[in-house]
Amino acid sequence: MTGGPTEVAAILRQVLGDVGVLTGSDAAVRTVGGAEPVPLGADVVARPASTSEVSRVLAVCSELGVPVVPLGGGTGLVGGATAHGAVALSLERMRTIHEVDPADRVLVADAGVVLEAAQEAAAGAGLDLGLDLGARGSAQLGGLVATNAGGNGVIRHGMTRQRILGLEVVLADGTVVDGIRRMVKDNTGYDLASLFVGSEGTLGVVTRVAWRCSPRAPAKATALVSVPTFDAVVALLAALQTATAGTVSAYEVMWRSFYDLVAVESGRHRPPLPADSPFYVLTEVEFGSSSDAGERFAEVVRAMVDAGHVTDAVVAHTAADREALWAIRDDIPALVGALGIRLAYDISMPIATMEGYLSDLGEALEERFPGSRLVVFGHLGDGNLHVTIGGPDEHADEVDELVYAPLAALGGSISAEHGIGRVKRAHLRRSRSDPEIAVMRSIKQALDPHGILNPGVLFD
Amino acid sequence: MTGGPTEVAAILRQVLGDVGVLTGSDAAVRTVGGAEPVPLGADVVARPASTSEVSRVLAVCSELGVPVVPLGGGTGLVGGATAHGAVALSLERMRTIHEVDPADRVLVADAGVVLEAAQEAAAGAGLDLGLDLGARGSAQLGGLVATNAGGNGVIRHGMTRQRILGLEVVLADGTVVDGIRRMVKDNTGYDLASLFVGSEGTLGVVTRVAWRCSPRAPAKATALVSVPTFDAVVALLAALQTATAGTVSAYEVMWRSFYDLVAVESGRHRPPLPADSPFYVLTEVEFGSSSDAGERFAEVVRAMVDAGHVTDAVVAHTAADREALWAIRDDIPALVGALGIRLAYDISMPIATMEGYLSDLGEALEERFPGSRLVVFGHLGDGNLHVTIGGPDEHADEVDELVYAPLAALGGSISAEHGIGRVKRAHLRRSRSDPEIAVMRSIKQALDPHGILNPGVLFD
Numbered sequence: 001m002t003g004g005p006t007e008v009a010a011i012l013r014q015v016l017g018d019v020g021v022l023t024g025s026d027a028a029v030r031t032v033g034g035a036e037p038v039p040l041g042a043d044v045v046a047r048p049a050s051t052s053e054v055s056r057v058l059a060v061c062s063e064l065g066v067p068v069v070p071l072g073g074g075t076g077l078v079g080g081a082t083a084h085g086a087v088a089l090s091l092e093r094m095r096t097i098h099e100v101d102p103a104d105r106v107l108v109a110d111a112g113v114v115l116e117a118a119q120e121a122a123a124g125a126g127l128d129l130g131l132d133l134g135a136r137g138s139a140q141l142g143g144l145v146a147t148n149a150g151g152n153g154v155i156r157h158g159m160t161r162q163r164i165l166g167l168e169v170v171l172a173d174g175t176v177v178d179g180i181r182r183m184v185k186d187n188t189g190y191d192l193a194s195l196f197v198g199s200e201g202t203l204g205v206v207t208r209v210a211w212r213c214s215p216r217a218p219a220k221a222t223a224l225v226s227v228p229t230f231d232a233v234v235a236l237l238a239a240l241q242t243a244t245a246g247t248v249s250a251y252e253v254m255w256r257s258f259y260d261l262v263a264v265e266s267g268r269h270r271p272p273l274p275a276d277s278p279f280y281v282l283t284e285v286e287f288g289s290s291s292d293a294g295e296r297f298a299e300v301v302r303a304m305v306d307a308g309h310v311t312d313a314v315v316a317h318t319a320a321d322r323e324a325l326w327a328i329r330d331d332i333p334a335l336v337g338a339l340g341i342r343l344a345y346d347i348s349m350p351i352a353t354m355e356g357y358l359s360d361l362g363e364a365l366e367e368r369f370p371g372s373r374l375v376v377f378g379h380l381g382d383g384n385l386h387v388t389i390g391g392p393d394e395h396a397d398e399v400d401e402l403v404y405a406p407l408a409a410l411g412g413s414i415s416a417e418h419g420i421g422r423v424k425r426a427h428l429r430r431s432r433s434d435p436e437i438a439v440m441r442s443i444k445q446a447l448d449p450h451g452i453l454n455p456g457v458l459f460d
Numbered sequence: 461m462t463g464g465p466t467e468v469a470a471i472l473r474q475v476l477g478d479v480g481v482l483t484g485s486d487a488a489v490r491t492v493g494g495a496e497p498v499p500l501g502a503d504v505v506a507r508p509a510s511t512s513e514v515s516r517v518l519a520v521c522s523e524l525g526v527p528v529v530p531l532g533g534g535t536g537l538v539g540g541a542t543a544h545g546a547v548a549l550s551l552e553r554m555r556t557i558h559e560v561d562p563a564d565r566v567l568v569a570d571a572g573v574v575l576e577a578a579q580e581a582a583a584g585a586g587l588d589l590g591l592d593l594g595a596r597g598s599a600q601l602g603g604l605v606a607t608n609a610g611g612n613g614v615i616r617h618g619m620t621r622q623r624i625l626g627l628e629v630v631l632a633d634g635t636v637v638d639g640i641r642r643m644v645k646d647n648t649g650y651d652l653a654s655l656f657v658g659s660e661g662t663l664g665v666v667t668r669v670a671w672r673c674s675p676r677a678p679a680k681a682t683a684l685v686s687v688p689t690f691d692a693v694v695a696l697l698a699a700l701q702t703a704t705a706g707t708v709s710a711y712e713v714m715w716r717s718f719y720d721l722v723a724v725e726s727g728r729h730r731p732p733l734p735a736d737s738p739f740y741v742l743t744e745v746e747f748g749s750s751s752d753a754g755e756r757f758a759e760v761v762r763a764m765v766d767a768g769h770v771t772d773a774v775v776a777h778t779a780a781d782r783e784a785l786w787a788i789r790d791d792i793p794a795l796v797g798a799l800g801i802r803l804a805y806d807i808s809m810p811i812a813t814m815e816g817y818l819s820d821l822g823e824a825l826e827e828r829f830p831g832s833r834l835v836v837f838g839h840l841g842d843g844n845l846h847v848t849i850g851g852p853d854e855h856a857d858e859v860d861e862l863v864y865a866p867l868a869a870l871g872g873s874i875s876a877e878h879g880i881g882r883v884k885r886a887h888l889r890r891s892r893s894d895p896e897i898a899v900m901r902s903i904k905q906a907l908d909p910h911g912i913l914n915p916g917v918l919f920d
Contacts, residue, residue: 103694103811104843126698148647159644161651162622177895183808183843184619185876187608187658188891189918190900191621194654198647215701234563238586241675245707245748288705348643351563383564383643416645431648435637439907440650446906447899458649 005043008066008087012046015056020047020093030088032074032081034135035336040081042069042088049093051168051176051207058205059174061087067455068172070201072143073114075135077346078421080147080200080457089205091142098208100125106165106182107211111142118211127213130157134330142206148198150417155381156249156286157214159417161197168208169196172448180210195443200419201454203447217286220249221297222322225304226277226312230355233279236309237381240283243300248381250284252329255358255376259328266334269327272314281380282329329377339375339390345403348383349412357406358385364402365389384416404430420458428458465503468526468547472506475516480507480553490548492534492541494595495796500541502529502548509553511628511636511667518665519634521547527915528632530661532603533574535595537806538881540607540660540917549665551602558668560585566625566642567671571602578671587673590617594790602666608658610877615841616709616746617674619877621657628668629656632908640670655903660879661914663907677746680709681757682782685764686737686772690815693739696769697841700743703760708841710744712789715818715836719788726794732774732785741840742789789837799835799850805863808843809872817866818845824862825849844876864890880918888918 009023022030022045030045031037048054061068069083071090081088091112099108102125109118115129115136122129131144133151143149145167149160157163166181169192179192196204227233233253240248254262259280263271273280285300287293294317304310316322336344349357358376365372372391378384392399404414404427414431415424428437441459444451469483482490482505490505491497508514521528529543531550541548551572559568562585569578575589575596582589591604593611603609605627609620617623626641629652639652656664687693693713700708714722719740723731733740745760747753754777764770776782796804809817818836825832832851838844852859864874864887874891875884888897901919904911 101810101812102698126702148651150645150647154644158622159647161654162618171895171899175895175898177899178893179896180871181873182810182871183873183876184614185610185808185839185842185844186873186891187610187619187875187877187879188873188888189658189880189897190663190903191608191654191658192896192899194621194651195903197651199650203650215698215706217705218702219705238562238675242586242678243748245677245679245705245746246675247705247707286705288703348645350561350642352561379645382645384645411640411642413641413643413646413648415647416643417647419647420649428648431646433638435631435635436639436652437649438635439631439637439652442906443650443655443903446902 008064009044011060012044012057015060016046016048016053020049020053021045022047032076034075034077035332035341038082040074040083040088042083042086045088045090047090047093051170054089054170054205054207055174055176057089058170058172062173062450062452065450065452067452069454070146070205072140072146073135073138075139076143076147076421077418078423080419080421080454082422091140091207094207097121100127102126104182105213105215107213108180108208109141109211110208111140111145111206113141115139115141115144122213123216126216128216129211130163130214131160141209141211145197145206145209146199146201147419150384152250152252152379154379155251156247161194163212164193164197164209165212166210167193167196167206169204169206171204172450172453177204180208182210184212198419200421200457202444202457203453219287219290219293220284221287221293222284222316222325223297223301224272224280224282224314224325225301225310226273227279227281227309228311229278232309233281233380234351236281236304239304239307239309240285240300243303244285247286248283249286250282251379251381252282253378253380254280254282254329257375258377261338261375262331262334263328266331266338268331268334272325273312277311282325335375335388339373339388340393342393342396343389343399345387346416346418347385347387347403347407347412347414348416349407349410351380351383353410353412354385357410360406361402368398368402369395400427407431422456425458425460468524469504471520472504472517475520476506476508476513480509480513481505482507492536494535494537495792495801498542500534500543500548502543502546505548505550507550507553511630514549514630514665514667515634515636517549518630518632522633522910522912525910525912527912529914530606530665532600532606533595533598535599536603536607536881537878538883540879540881540914542882551600551667554667557581560587562586564642565673565675567673568640568668569601569671570668571600571605571666573601575599575601575604582673583676586676588676589671590623590674591620601669601671605657605666605669606659606661607879610844612710612712612839614839615711616707621654623672624653624657624669625672626670627653627656627666629664629666631664632910632913637664640668642670644672658879660881660917662904662917663913679747679750679753680744681747681753682744682776682785683757683761684732684740684742684774684785685761685770686733687739687741687769688771689738692769693741693840694811696741696764699764699767699769700745700760703763704745707746708743709746710742711839711841712742713838713840714740714742714789717835718837721798721835722791722794723788726791726798728791728794729788733772737771742785795835795848799833799848800853802853802856803849803859805847806876806878807845807847807863807867807872807874808876809867809870811840811843813870813872814845817870820866821862828858828862829855860887867891882916885918885920
């Protein structure tokens with residue numbers, strides 16, 4: 001930083017006014033992160049109220065050589081928004097929903113709009129945003145775009161990237177790139193929007209999004225089922241997709257280790273099924289009519305029992321039933337309470353390799369850290385496992401190695417949905433080849449030649 | 461070209477052998493394009509048999525400063541593969557399907573594999589490639605990727621970009637970037653695959669693709685319906701999506717101008733519905749069970765009649781019925797025979813603006829070129845219209861202006877699915893802003909600094 005924080009703040013106040021710049025204790029109280037928040041770390045928080053103000057902030061910081069960390073809801077889990085020595089650029093004052101068009105099924109909104117507000121606006125027009133996750137009350141659209149957020153509905157609706165029709169982005173030097181588009185079909189050159197999606201604030205600041213919504217399904221039916229083998233878990237998904245013409249909207253697999261811990265041991269739930277099955281699947285299917293959805297789904301589930309894919313099942317008949325089933329899957333606090341969060345991993349791999357991978361990992365853990373506990377759940381249809389390990393907290397680097405090292409040979413990924421941020425950047429090479437990283441760096445160099453945007457994220 | 465074609469061919473023969481290099485009449489007979497093919501124009505056609513041979517061809521051409529035009533099936537419609545003064549790099553000898561995995565629903569194949577062969581391989585594993593178009597018998601996966609191909613199933617399965625999990629690409633200098641991934645969820649840096657998809661051969665040569673398939677629906681039901689107003693066309697789509705939980709897999713709208721010409725005047729079909737309706741919609745829905753799909757769809761269609769969205773309908777009960785309905789929608793030869801192909805446009809725009817746009821265009825044509833004929837059909841759910849104009853063939857530039865000029869103000873696109881190529885490059889500015897084009901150019905510069913890949917495509 002060529003100027004100290006005080007000088008930078010003074011210059012930014014000329015651009016944004018007093019309300020647009022936080023310093024001192026107003027900045028110091030800010031935190032980011034999930035279950036165990038950490039300080040944001042910025043001496044200066046810039047809060048522009050418009051795209052042109054974002055442009056001016058970036059032009060100023062670019063000229064001064066001050067690093068800028070774009071800040072959404074601060075709910076990321078990989079340290080992508082910690083801003084020590086940088087100006088944190090928060091979009092929190094840009095939260096207008098400009099348009100919801102039911103014919104084109106598109107929502108156009110400022111990047112600072114909170115997910116839940118966007119979901120409600122879409123629902124009001126008979127649409128489904130196609131994205132949902134636990135942080136819906138604070139995560140902002142811009143942050144969801146910058147991190148290519150996933151969640152429970154990916155099997156039906158894709159990752160955030162697949163929802164984005166167009167973006168308005170401000171580049172490091174303050175150039176406003178208006179790429180707001182509303183059409184699914186627009187083959188006019190490079191897909192700049194997809195490049196910014198998932199770039200974690202390193203290529204530009206997203207200021208406005210055009211979000212592709214889905215038709216809102218009139219009805220969903222939910223069931224928790226016991227599944228006897230991993231092969232049956234895979235076969236069940238295929239059979240469900242076939243029987244419902246591909247309208248499975250959730251397929252959350254809990255290994256017995258997870259169900260035992262969360263549904264039974266924690267004492268926080270009434271276990272809906274006996275704890276004697278190797279796998280439990282929480283699944284949801286969309287239907288076109290609410291009048292017979294429950295009945296039709298129960299029929300499908302009975303066929304799955306007859307086919308041997310399912311040994312026991314509970315179908316939710318009320319909203320309360322449904323919530324009780326989801327409460328088990330979503331009870332991350334119970335998991336964190338029992339095992340801590342230091343050794344929580346978000347990985348993906350081909351489905352055919354999962355059983356072997358987990359068996360090898362379990363053996364390696366038992367050998368190196370006897371008595372450690374391996375708890376697994378995940379979005380199986382997307383190849384995404386959440387793996388939490390209890391015990392060897394003091395040996396995080398060694399455990400990282402045990403978890404990550406086998407993934408490259410399997411074609412797996414060290415980060416399925418959480419991203420790289422600062423926390424995983426040392427491991428990027430495990431999932432990306434040298435030529436890939438070289439191409440990424442050349443794009444970074446082309447768009448942010450002085451490296452002021454979110455330095456330290458993705459790359460060393 | 462620093463060496464003449466003869467010298468270049470000689471050097472490439474050392475790399476690829478005689479079978480790998482075509483010159484003289486073997487090269488001269490090659491054509492590209494759709495209904496009216498044009499000469500490929502290359503003096504040298506390089507036909508590598510492996511990724512490492514592609515790499516060597518590019519390294520050689522890069523060193524010699526020889527432009528390279530990547531060539532797929534040559535079925536594009538915007539002059540993206542004409543190769544005058546360049547080496548045409550054909551992937552036709554790379555056509556191995558490496559893997560079809562039903563659990564991950566992924567197909568991994570060489571770029572030279574023809575679409576139909578990939579569709580058949582996927583179907584054999586119970587999967588649906590999610591892409592289909594008229595050129596399926598010759599279009600290659602690499603070309604479909606490079607052009608971000610669309611087609612009739614986009615409403616259900618998205619454009620090609622949404623099917624691509626990972627790509628192997630060779631850069632201009634011969635660097636092989638192995639980005640083959642198989643997971644829907646892999647948040648480890650920039651989305652390089654999406655950048656190459658739709659880049660029309662200007663950033664790299666796609667050599668291998670990992671294609672995300674969909675579950676194959678057990679049954680489809682098809683109907684042709686008469687619709688009384690444009691508002692009803694829009695309402696019908698929303699109602700169908702709701703009633704079927706979003707499993708509408710085709711929604712092809714034919715304006716009366718199209719139906720009159722193709723179904724009636726051409727004498728090539730037995731009109732399944734009277735020619736007295738302003739709109740006809742050919743729609744298809746996926747169902748989970750073949751036993752009752754027809755019956756359930758007929759029920760849905762009856763409800764649409766009751767709701768006033770539909771005035772008349774034919775539901776296909778046999779494969780022959782279905783084919784007869786699609787034959788009308790797909791009878792581009794009848795259209796070309798009557799109107800020529802010079803004035804055929806592929807545009808997109810917000811649905812709410814379509815009626816006004818077409819009415820204004822009709823008036824402008826009638827005023828400037830009295831008696832000219834405007835025929836319209838399209839993939840309405842995707843905002844994509846195909847507009848063909850008969851009459852003022854000798855005034856193509858003026859007609860281009862009438863068709864394209866209003867699109868910018870509507871947020872429309874001059875190319876919905878066909879791309880820019882060389883044919884539309886002068887019009888790129890109508891759909892992309894100067895900052896967007898500047899970003900595209902900076903990416904082009906970063907990946908192909910000497911501009912040897914498909915020069916003249918996209919940019920002047």
